[in-house]
Amino acid sequence: MKFRDISPYLMDGFIKSIPFLTCFSFLFLGLFPFRLSFFIELFLPFTYISLFCWLILRPDLLPPASIFVLGLLSDLIYMNPLGINTFVFMLFYLIVYTQRRFLIGHSFLFLWNTFAIFIIPLFILQWGLVSLLRGQFMPINSMIGQCFLLIGFYPFIAWFCSKLYNSYLDDIS
Amino acid sequence: MKSRMGRIRIFKFFYRRFGVYLYFLLACGLLLLGLSKHPILEKTRSVIADFTCEIVSILYTPFQGLGYIGEYMSDFWDIYNENLLLKEENDKLLYWVNRAQQLKQENDSLKKELNFAVPSLGKTITAYIVADNGGAFTRSVLVQAGEKEGVRKGFVALYNAGLLGRIVSVGEKASRLLLLTDYASRVPVYVGERRYLGIVEGNNSSILHLTSLPEGAIVREGDYITTSGHAGVFPMGLAVGTVSKIRKDEIEVIPFVSQEKVDFVRLVDFGIGGLLPSEIIIEEKK
Incomplete structure (x- = not known):
């Protein structure tokens, strides 16, 4: 079998893995040492926005196994207690996936608000879990700042994901 | 053959219907596994740190200019x-x-x-900081030097003459450096010329807090803070910071080394055992 025979399959596989690769890249983007006090104090987990967008646009390309892997990687890369991000990512998946049918076809503003409604309790839960597992109350200020900034960044990441969707994934089954 | 196909179909049906819950349960299992603090977790994190270090050093190259532009803009301001x-x-x-x-x-x-014998500085390794892997709950960075370069757990990280943190886990090519500003960080220190004993605590922001001072201690803004050497994690006399604000219930300290200005660190082995490694604690519990 020659390369040109398998290259369409490879290309198809690559395009279908765009949602996972986007989330994976955003996971690593948080690690870049930007040397800006803004980013150091308020690290932004953009992965949540890309997960939200892809779970609405193409949930079939982000199966639960991939969410689990992303969560586990996130736990191991960042120094959070093991399982926290995996648990929160899976919960986020469950919430978005089950509510997807009510979200499809709505305006951008509606989705932005919905993201905010989903993410705030999730961050509080994450803060509570980390505090519980570490046995002390973690500072809540940076968590609140992180949460609201993440909501503020939603349009940029959502625009990027929808561009990718329109360019490559709109007509792929 | 038919029964095998049937079994696969049943498996697929159950996986589609209950797969999410299976992964959800696995995530709960991970939480419990994390609580056990098994040494294998630390090893896994070290392997992942090596892998992360490689990926970030490749991916960050195009963004490096962006980081410098940001730095330039804030300096200009x-x-x-x-x-x-x-x-x-x-x-x-x-x-x-x-x-x-x-x-x-x-x-x-x-x-x-x-005829005073000057204490010599231990083994020193200079390493680049390749990744900021802190979040809202942690302050740590990855440095591009590991076991291969001779880095060991407990090495002290310095920048210029100031203390930045200490190495908490070591991989083959990368190590994780826990910063002074981390919420879990507690450093015994001497404050001011009178050398009052206190503790500098991190709170996941760029400011540190000074606590546990003796009663009647007089602390002024601008007082220098150095490590006291107690608890055996840091040697005595390393520069930590200066007292910046004194409020009724808290004393703020500005660290000598600000994380956003640091590109590389000096990792120094002062030959201090420090806190017991997790493996020994677990073995003792058994």
Whole structure:
């Protein structure tokens, strides 16, 4: 079998893995040492926005196994207690996936608000879990700042994901 | 053959219907596994740190310019105020340079008289910071030096003369450095000229807090804070920061080393055992 025979399959596989690769890249983007006090104090987990967008646009390309892997990687890369991000990512998946049918076809503003409604309790839960597992109350200020900034960044990441969707994934089954 | 196909179909049906819950349960299992603090977790994190270090050093290259532009913009913004501060600081420094030279001469002659053995700095490794892997709950960075370069757990990280943190886990090519500003960080220190014993605590922001001072201790803004050497994690005399604000219930400290200004660190082995490694604690519990 020659390369040109398998290259369409490879290309198809690559395009279908765009949602996972986007989330994976955003996971690593948080690690870049930007040397800006803004980013150091308020690290932004953009992965949540890309997960939200892809779970609405193409949930079939982000199966639960991939969410689990992303969560586990996130736990191991960042120094959070093991399982926290995996648990929160899976919960986020469950919430978005089950509510997807009510979200499809709505305006951008509606989705932005919905993201905010989903993410705030999730961050509080994450803060509570980390505090519980570490046995002390973690500072809540940076968590609140992180949460609201993440909501503020939603349009940029959502625009990027929808561009990718329109360019490559709109007509792929 | 038919029954095998049937079994696969049943498996697929159950996986589609209950797969999410299976992964959800696995995530709960991970939480419990994390609580056990098994040494294998630390090893896994070290392997992942090596892998992360490689990926970030490749992916970050195109973004490096963006980071420098941001740094340049924020420097440009502060240029006027910074200039005024620098002029003031320069006057003070000129005075201290003269004073330091006098004191050095005096110190050298006294050491000669006493036949004093100067303690040597241990093994030193200079390494680049390749990734900021802190979040809202942690302050740590990845440095591009690991077991191969001779880095070990407990090495102290310095930048210029200031303390930045210590190495908490070591991979083959990368190590994780826990910063002073981390919420879990507690450093016993001496405060001011009277050397009051206190503890500097991190709170996941760029400011540290000074606590556990003895009753009646008089602390002033601008007092220097150095490590006391207690608890055996850091040696005595490393520069930690200066007291910046004194409020009724808390004392704020600005660290000498600000994380956003640091590109590389010096990892020094002072030969201090420090806190017991997790493996030993677990073995003792058994």
